[in-house]
Amino acid sequence: MRLFIMAMKLTAQEKKELEKFTKFLILKSAQVIVNSRLGYKISTQCKSASDWFNIAVPDLPEVLADAKKALSDEVALARLPLCVEISLRTTEGDVMVLEQWCLGILPETYEYSGPFIQTVYNRMGVLLKSLVSVTRVTPAYKLSRRQGEDTYVLLYRIYVGEPMLHVLGDGYKVLRVGQLCTPIGTMHLTVSYRTKMTISPTTAGKDNSIMLKSDHFNTNLSPRHVRNKQNEDKNAVNDGMKIGAFACRKREYKPEFILPEVPLSNLLPKRKEENCEENDLINDELEHSKTSTIKDDRNGNSPSESLITSNNTTTTVSTSDDFIMKTPFASRNANTELGMFYREWQSAPPLQTFTHIPTLAEQVQDLAKQLESFESDMNKYDDMLLTLCQSPNNN
Amino acid sequence: MNARSQIFELTMEGRQVDEAVASLFHTILFHRSVGKFTYDGSNYSVGTIGYTDVDCDFIDLTYVCCTSSRLDRTIKKEISCFSELLRGNEGTGMGQISLEFFQKKPSRWLFQSECIPWEVWTVRLELISLSNEDERQVCREKVGEILTDKILYITEVMNRHDYVPKVPNQSELEHIFDTSYHDIQPYLFRLHYSLSGPSSGTSVGSAMKKLIKETLSL
Numbered sequence: 028m029r030l031f032i033m034a035m036k037l038t039a040q041e042k043k044e045l046e047k048f049t050k051f052l053i054l055k056s057a058q059v060i061v062n063s064r065l066g067y068k069i070s071t072q073c074k075s076a077s078d079w080f081n082i083a084v085p086d087l088p089e090v091l092a093d094a095k096k097a098l099s100d101e102v103a104l105a106r107l108p109l110c111v112e113i114s115l116r117t118t119e120g121d122v123m124v125l126e127q128w129c130l131g132i133l134p135e136t137y138e139y140s141g142p143f144i145q146t147v148y149n150r151m152g153v154l155l156k157s158l159v160s161v162t163r164v165t166p167a168y169k170l171s172r173r174q175g176e177d178t179y180v181l182l183y184r185i186y187v188g189e190p191m192l193h194v195l196g197d198g199y200k201v202l203r204v205g206q207l208c209t210p211i212g213t214m215h216l217t218v219s220y221r222t223k224m225t226i227s228p229t230t231a232g233k234d235n236s237i238m239l240k241s242d243h244f245n246t247n248l249s250p251r252h253v254r255n256k257q258n259e260d261k262n263a264v265n266d267g268m269k270i271g272a273f274a275c276r277k278r279e280y281k282p283e284f285i286l287p288e289v290p291l292s293n294l295l296p297k298r299k300e301e302n303c304e305e306n307d308l309i310n311d312e313l314e315h316s317k318t319s320t321i322k323d324d325r326n327g328n329s330p331s332e333s334l335i336t337s338n339n340t341t342t343t344v345s346t347s348d349d350f351i352m353k354t355p356f357a358s359r360n361a362n363t364e365l366g367m368f369y370r371e372w373q374s375a376p377p378l379q380t381f382t383h384i385p386t387l388a389e390q391v392q393d394l395a396k397q398l399e400s401f402e403s404d405m406n407k408y409d410d411m412l413l414t415l416c417q418s419p420n421n422n
Numbered sequence: 423m424n425a426r427s428q429i430f431e432l433t434m435e436g437r438q439v440d441e442a443v444a445s446l447f448h449t450i451l452f453h454r455s456v457g458k459f460t461y462d463g464s465n466y467s468v469g470t471i472g473y474t475d476v477d478c479d480f481i482d483l484t485y486v487c488c489t490s491s492r493l494d495r496t497i498k499k500e501i502s503c504f505s506e507l508l509r510g511n512e513g514t515g516m517g518q519i520s521l522e523f524f525q526k527k528p529s530r531w532l533f534q535s536e537c538i539p540w541e542v543w544t545v546r547l548e549l550i551s552l553s554n555e556d557e558r559q560v561c562r563e564k565v566g567e568i569l570t571d572k573i574l575y576i577t578e579v580m581n582r583h584d585y586v587p588k589v590p591n592q593s594e595l596e597h598i599f600d601t602s603y604h605d606i607q608p609y610l611f612r613l614h615y616s617l618s619g620p621s622s623g624t625s626v627g628s629a630m631k632k633l634i635k636e637t638l639s640l
Contacts, residue, residue, distance in 0.1 A: 068474075068475035068476075068477065068484075069473070069474070069475050070472070070473075070474040070475065070489060071472040071473055071474075071489060072472040072489055073457075073458070073469065073470060073471055073472040073488070073489055073490060073605035073606055074469060074470045074472070075458060075460055075467075075469045075470075076467075076469065076470060077457070077467050077468055077469065077470060078470040081456060081457035081468050081469065081470050081471055082470065082471055082473070083470045083471060083472040083473070083489075150581075153453060153580055153581060154581060156452055156453050156580070157453070157577035157580055157581055159452075159473055159486050160449050160452065160453075160485070160486050160573055160576070160577055161573070161574065161577055163475065163484045163485060163486055164483070164484075164485075164570040164573050164574065168484065169482075172484075202574060203578070204577060204581075205577055205578070205580070205581030206581055207581065208583065
């Protein structure tokens with residue numbers, strides 16, 4: 028009502044001018060906002076010719092068309108508030124609204140005296156300059172400079188109406204770029220911008236709950252457990268492990284492959300050799316592993332060991348577990364530097380006891396020495412026994 | 423008439439000083455410049471101001487300035503002198519630089535024309551030294567955020583309904599605007615700077631106060 032009264036005081040010429048200024052403020056503001064989000068630095072030249080608000084704002088035809096469409100040839104003042112929305116779209120198609128720039132008018136008037144048109148025009152120019160400065164310092168500016176076809180692009184939309192603030196997420200901020208007093212009210216330019224830059228996944232499916240397995244941490248189902256079980260259980264091996272596409276399923280064991288009675292063989296992990304009759308490839312591997320382990324242990328007491336290795340032409344870098352895989356195109360020679368290295372570190376170092384076995388004569392001599400020392404220390408043992416027996420609290 | 427005074431207090435690394443001060447002063451001058459006036463008899467037309475985006479090297483910030491190489495040179499030269507003094511060995515790492523807008527009062531008979539400031543923007547600086555790149559990165563972002571707040575404050579002040587000298591007749595134009603630029607027409611302005619010791623200014627002041635108080639109590 029008050030707007031109407033104040034407007035009534037204006038002459039037809041003044042109203043027309045105010046309307047024209049407002050229209051161009053809307054058009055130029057839209058240009059400034061969209062220009063600042065193009066992703067590159069802007070530089071316009073000074074010129075002696077006059078332009079709207081005496082600021083050289085580059086005019087993008089598309090933006091001009093969109094802004095004019097929003098105004099729809101009606102009275103510009105009647106179309107306020109008018110908003111420019113800046114949003115981000117990722118290559119995946121997710122969209123996030125970043126900013127809502129809004130030019131509105133409040134029915135606050137001031138007592139003006141004299142010609143106001145020039146003042147309003149100048150103040151609109153200052154407001155537009157402020158808009159140029161502020162567009163460079165909101166968070167979306169930095170995002171706009173980093174945009175690209177392979178990551179994300181920024182989009183704009185011009186619409187008439189109150190700014191849609193709910194699309195900016197929680198904790199959005201509002202900044203007042205500036206305002207100017209006119210005889211019909213206070214024009215204000217504000218920006219509301221998003222502060223939380225996390226894209227929430229679009230709800231494509233109805234059920235977004237994460238699938239949970241209740242037995243996720245069940246140790247009986249862990250791969251290690253399964254693997255151990257396979258080693259023990261022949262059926263598990265046959266069922267669970269697949270044989271390679273071109274692997275030989277049947278293999279005749281030569282007599283040399285069958286392990287002889289090895290001294291201390293009971294210390295080694297027991298294999299179910301009796302099941303080898305089926306000649307399963309996996310078991311074959313296990314057997315090769317065993318031979319290799321023995322060789323590496325270097326007991327030196329097995330006369331047949333050299334025979335095994337010399338005849339074992341099919342064995343490559345076989346190991347005691349399935350950790351090391353046979354790489355395609357790799358050398359078949361097991362004694363390469365890498366193979367040696369692996370074998371050296373995959374098991375405990377050999378005990379000194381096995382590397383240096385004393386001869387019988389040495390052993391006898393050693394025993395005689397021990398007996399001598401025991402005899403000489405006999406008194407000590409007797410004394411100790413006595414002290415133990417005489418101890419008062421002997422339980 | 424008392425001049426409006428705005429003071430910004432900032433703490434930063436030495437190498438950030440030039441860009442920080444330039445970003446603030448250029449934003450102010452962008453608002454306080456108009457298009458070049460061209461007179462045709464009693465009528466005049468106002469030219470158009472171009473603007474340029476400037477990326478800072480040592481601060482996470484982009485600011486806007488008038489597209490006027492001469493204005494840029496004038497500003498940068500003064501800021502550079504101040505920065506060198508501030509960062510020099512003899513400096514205390516503290517100082518201030520001011521951008522003052524003034525108008526000239528027409529000279530009367532024998533007296534020279536008087537300069538009356540109507541708006542003063544002061545940047546007080548304190549330098550810090552950082553030890554590693556992580557700290558520098560944090561400082562780079564932090565100073566960018568602080569300057570963003572200051573730029574927003576500048577735009578707020580510019581949109582107030584405060585006093586700005588009226589556009590005069592052609593004969594008195596030089597009393598309000600600097601007409602020496604061929605591309606833009608800023609309000610008359612000047613820069614001045616000074617270094618301050620840790621307590622040199624205040625110690626003299628407090629000593630004087632003490633002296634006066636003692637005199638009065640007698």
